[in-house]
Amino acid sequence: MNHLYIITHTDLDGIGSAASILRILGRKRSRDATILYAEPYNIHEILESLLGYFESGDLLVVADLGLNEENKARVFELLESIVDKGVRVEWYDHHVWDPNDITKIMGLGVSIYIDRATCATGVVVRYATRSRGLEPDKFLIELEDVVCSADLWRWSNPLSPKLFRAAGSREERVEWRGKVIDKIVDGKLWDEELEAKLEEYMNQELRNIAKIIDTVYVSEFNNYRIAVALKDEGPPSNSIIGALLIERFKAHIAGIIRPNGGLSLRSRTVNVQKIALRLGGGGHMKAAGAKIKIPIIISILSRINPKILTWYTTRKIRGVLGVVKDINLEATSGY
Template identity: 35%
Template sequence: MDYYAIVHNDFDGTASAAIYARAVNSLPKKVFFTEPTKIHNLLKSLELRGVYKIMIADIGLNASTLDNVIENLKKLISQGAEIEWFDHHVWKEEWKRKLQESGVKVYHDLSTCGAGVVNKNLNPQDEFSRKLASADCSVDIWLHDDPMGEKLRRVVEYNKDYKWKEYLINKFYNGVLWDDEFEKILLDQIDKELKGYENLHKYIRVLNINGKNIVVAVRWRGPPDISYASQFLMNRYSAIVYASVNGKAISFRSNSIDVRRFAEKLGGGGHILAAGAGLKAPFWRFLLHRLGIRGPLLNWASEIVKKVVTETGLISYEGKKNVTM
């Protein structure tokens, strides 16, 4: 069966594509890796070229791009495309309704990760897919309940080239969850991470907002990645929120605060405890950062974080219970 896979450019997107491929017994004709803030542009430029089935997974909807997404989906469907969308991010019911009315088959489940949504709906009896989804969900939605998740996430993020993720989709499709190649990569990544932690203090600023510490960081090159660094820095500085900018986007992480509200304020979205938004820095600040002068970008990011947190408020998230702090 020929189909296109459009997935998020992370572990969850990679696992979602592999589990879907196992469910339909076929690798995709082509995999497109993208982000929620760019999905509308990808759909606009997508040419079917004789492929009339499209799966989209682990891509959330954002209010800022919703209309363009719907318009481009309708265009593809009018050309004969059959589209399935699997997601686990927080959506408004109106968004889901509009997507369904456009002709898209929607699988939406907040209780799991993107790969979990695909697994539960298409091939729940496949033990390999269940194990892969479990590992993925452990790190993607911050459950931290499956040790394989911490290992596989490092393997997936070892190489940022999309060809690497395509290679992994093929391996997962063929039932390889762990092997000697992955073990070697894991050991190499952990070694690099341990060295990287020593320099993180050079890239951060700790803000105190309403008596609560918040870590703001500008991105660095190499390990550790944002998820591991955020946990390390929040613990080290007794912070409840971590925010990271790279000049093009901002990411929020927390173990207890609803950070999706911050991302939504900036036109983005995501999970309750892990979210993000597009955020383009002034060119001169971005350029100085690339030249190794971090202060101007860090100052700019700190002011934005301070403003959005102050205006939005710190809302504690405890399961389904939200408490204003």
């Protein structure tokens, strides 16, 4: 193997996935590995940016990223070109995939590992070792537990909420994410620097929650209560906002919309992955996302009154609820 390229998600699970593959392969970031961060809706852009750098014998690892309907055809085209260059491609994920897409991607020569019973970090820990005839070390097993506890909303590990906040914000600079990855590769899950980052994050989170609550628009449709909040840069995370909307507004569906149209959906009783698919996205049953197009007039007016954007977003969700079927979940159903 020559150079290692990793494309991963921006959250803690993406960070844990990247750190895991580096630790398994005995690689170090920057020196002999390049890490780039992506969302499902722009992964094709990241692949395009790397196309001219790949050489025969390189390894490309994609982790914690599913496919979007709007760009998956382009992703397939790019993967075919990359494999044709002699690059080995491995894809690790835990989101819901269309079986036809799995067949297609395998047919291109990509080694794909999907396991919805764990988080993406767990998929890497379990399958990147197994495919190489290795066993995960104790630290990797501990890392899987910490990350999955947060990413799957179990919160069973006491370190999870701390590391989730200190390391997993998508707004964090690339340099900080890289530093966290380096710590994990070196076998460190917590230290004074992470403790200081947690304190900084919590202070920002408390300041921003009040502003976010002021943007919430609540709507009811077909016996479903929808609560949508506008999130700009900074803490708290989408998962924390989603939990807040569900609890405070007794919402069946929580939506977190960004000014650029990035939409995250959370629920405990509704399969929001089906809603996200209709909007061109994907994800899990209880946590999914998509990117919606915001009319210019809505974008302008929402700068004056943020509730215009959250109102518009509830209308988009209501439109999907009018056509999707069988979206109710039992409270104890899987992620």
